[in-house]
Amino acid sequence: MIAIPAAVDVSALKDTTLLNMGIFALFVAVTMVIVFRASRNNKTAADYYAAGRSFTGSQNGTAIAGDYLSAASFLGITGAIAINGYDGFMYSIGFLVAWLVALLLVAELLRNTGKFTMADVLSFRLKQRPVRIAAAISTLAVCFFYLLAQMAGAGSLISLLLGISDWGGQALVIIVVGALMIMYVLIGGMKGTTWVQIIKAMLLIAGAAVMTFWVMAIYGFNISALLGGAVETAKNPAVLNPGLQYGKSDTSKLDFMSLGLALVLGTAALPHVLMRFYTVPTAKEARKSVVWSIWLIGIFYLFTLVLGYGAAALVGADTIKGAPGGVNSAAPLLAFHLGGPLLLGFISAVAFATILAVVAGLTITAAASFAHDIYANVIAKGNADAATEVRVARRTVVVIGILAILGGIFANGQNVAFLVALAFAVAASANLPTIIYSLFWRKFTTQGAVWSMYGGLASAILLIVFSPVVSGAKTSMIPGANFALFPLSNPGIVSIPLAFLLGWLGTTLDKRREDPAKQAEMEVRSLTGIGAEKAVDH
Amino acid sequence: MGNEAHTPDAAASVDFEQVQSTGQFQELRRRHRSFVFPMAVAFLLWYFAYVLLADYAVDFMSTKVWGNINVGLVLGLLQFVSTFAITGWYVHYSNRKLDPIATEIRHEIEGHEFDKNGHRVGGANK
Structure with missing residues (x-):
């Protein structure tokens, strides 16, 4: 057995602030250089939104993992397992199994039918304007929820890592993170964003692997001993066992089902994940990228199981809850416990990079959706040239960046994993039924x-507003008020079946018939890949 | 109004309804759906069975199997295993059963076998 370092002293973290900042600055410097180099070939809209469709399956798969493994996955799940034990592990399983929906039903067909955005596919054989507007609005809504979660994560991470605990200081750091993100996306477009995500995914998985190995070494590579350690520290x-968090009442059990539903059906409807499938040249590469990302994401979530129980055993739930940043601080505190300031510095830089990369991916998706779907196809009615469209996209990036900064400042302190689960629920309700129906019905x-x-x-969104998440409980956003008419904190169990039902009902009651030629074209294109845009040569 | 989702390309003059009605394409669609639909139903049932067990059968899930490892952890890890297995199975199936026939249809379309009005369109091919 390796000697176990002394108990974690949270106050000692302040001494590492300079080191953390130094490592983070190094990451920013290196990625900036890469983004500059990657951006030299950004000429057309396909370059800016879809990186010239020039990435390979494995590169894109790594970037998808980088896009998907957000602060909620790393900090949120590790913290959830450390505090709530088994119930936290459920996030990992839902987030992973969800990829099968993307792999089997969505990824390749979508790559074959679309060009830049989710709306391209949804409006393919239906009336352009109404469907495009609806798809763009839901894209913007999902991205906004997801952005809030990431910026809130940045806030709570900063309070722990940089020892900045006052509101103004944290707001300043959120502004810096936001400004950096705007720069990446403005300069680098999709290509620069993709490279940032690839580098970040490799750093994150490597960091988690080192910590996992370390924790397992302490327990003699015996998972049962690790679990025993967690029980011993928690004295529980x-x-x-399942149920520590969600087993309290019938309502909380139903809430757990709702969460499970949203997690498994949300992934394949997340616009920023869908958009990544357009950065590869063919459907076969899209398939390869999903396979690659399933492996990376699956292995990473196995690491989080060890890290979560490792943090529970070595740091202890009480220390984690008492630290600045609360639940989200489990992974960094474990890093500090294992490898001292240097490992903490590395892990914190990785966590920052994670937030930066995910935020960049979300921003470019939202900007592409606004510029391509609303501006080019609806406002300019298809008459905008590509240069104007990209200019509009760049301006949108700045606007979304500022909104994210403001939202992040106000959402600071909110639970990150919860906000992400809401984004999943909104995506699964608003997008998934239409994606599935238009591809298969x-x-x-x-x-x-x-x-x-x-x-x-x-x-x-209405069910979220009237849920205990917003009001009526101590942990609510507005704890003073009580208009929580809906008892569950995740709306998925109601809103997802409702959206499927509405899609069926709206179709059945529709007197108009769609053009069968368009349906034939979409089906042939989606399955054979005929006419799909290929890589842009430079 | 044309569809902005794609630019004029090799497929611009294709009679897609004709392609759709060919036996070859029907076979491709049948092969695709007969794999992905049952598989999607299977993994969703298995996932929800697992979630329901974790939710409502806590005692069963808490049964110790070996040391501190209980049924819940084993079933959870099996979710990982089944996800990896289905992924591998799908890739194997697509490579063998879907890709060859899709490529064949694509070549026929690009060879202008399904052009509208019967006349060949030159130079559109990439």
Whole structure:
């Protein structure tokens, strides 16, 4: 057995601030150089939004992992397992299994039918304007929720890592993170963003692997001994069993089901994940990238199991909850416990990089959706030239960046994993039914798509507003008020079936029929890949 | 109004309804759907069975199997295993059963076998 370092002294973290900042600055400097180099060939819209479709399957798969493994995955899941034991592990499973929906039903067909955005596919054989507008609105809504989560994560991470605990100081750091993100996306476009995500994914997985190996070495590579250690520190054998967090009442059990549903159906409907499939030259590469990312993401989530129970055993739930940053501080505190200031510095830099990369991916998706779907196809009615469209996209990046900074300052202190789960629920409700129907149901019509998208989006958001998340509980955003009419904190179990039902109902009641030629074209294109845009040569 | 989702390309003059009605394409669609639909239903049932067990059968999930490892952890890890297995299976299936026939249809379309009006369109091929 390796000697176990002394207990974690949270106050000692302040001494490492300079080191943390130094490592982070190094990461920013290196990625900036790469982004500059990558951006030299950004000429067309396909370059800016889809990186010239020039990435290989394995590169894109790594970037997808970088896009997907957000602060919620790393900090949130590790913290959830450290505090709530087994119930935290459920996040890992839902987040991973969800990829099968993307692999089997969505990724390749979508790559074959679209060009830049999710709306390209959804409006392919339906009426352009109404479907495109609806798809763009839901894209912007999902991205906004996801952005809030990441910026809130940045806030709580900073309070721990840089020892900045006052509100103004944290706001300043959120502004710096936001400004950096705007620069990456403005200069680098999709290519620069993709490289940042690839580098970050490799650093994150390597960092987690080192910590996992270290924790396992302490327990003689015996998982049972690690679990025993977690029970011993927590003085509660229930950390190994389901139900610690969600088993309290019938309502909380239902909430758990709702969360499970949103997690497994959300991934394949996340616009920033879908957009990544356009950065590869063929559907076969899209398939390869999903396979690659399933392996990377799966292995990473196995690491989080060890890290979560490792933090529970070596740091202890009470120390984690008491630290600045709370639940989200489990992984950094474990790093400090294992490798002292240097490992903490590395892990914190990686965590910052994670937030930066995910935020950049979300921003470019939202900007592409606004410029391509709303500006070029609706406002300019398809008459905008590519240069104007990219100019609009760049301006949108700045606007979204500022909104994210403001949102992040106000969402600071909110639970990160929860906000991400909401983004999943909104995506699964607003987008997934229409994606599935338009790919597989011949009779699906415009009215069905519009009802399903607006119905899913509105019901998901309304149920969140009237849930205990916003009011009526101590942990609510507005703890003083109580208008929580809906008892569950995740709306998925209601809004997802409702959106599927509305899509079916809207189609059945629609007197209009869609053009069968368009349906034939979409089906042939989606399955054979004929006419799909190929890589841009430079 | 044309569709902005794609630019004029090799497929611009293709009669897609004709392609759709060919036996070859029907076979491709059948092969695709007969794999992905049952598989999607299977993994979703297995996932929700697992979530329900974790939610409502806590005692069963807490049964110790070996040392501190309980049924819940084993089933959770099996979710990882099944995800990796289905991924591998799908890739194997696509490579053998879907890609060859899709490529064949694509070549026929690019060879202008399905052009509208029967006349060949030159120079559109990439």
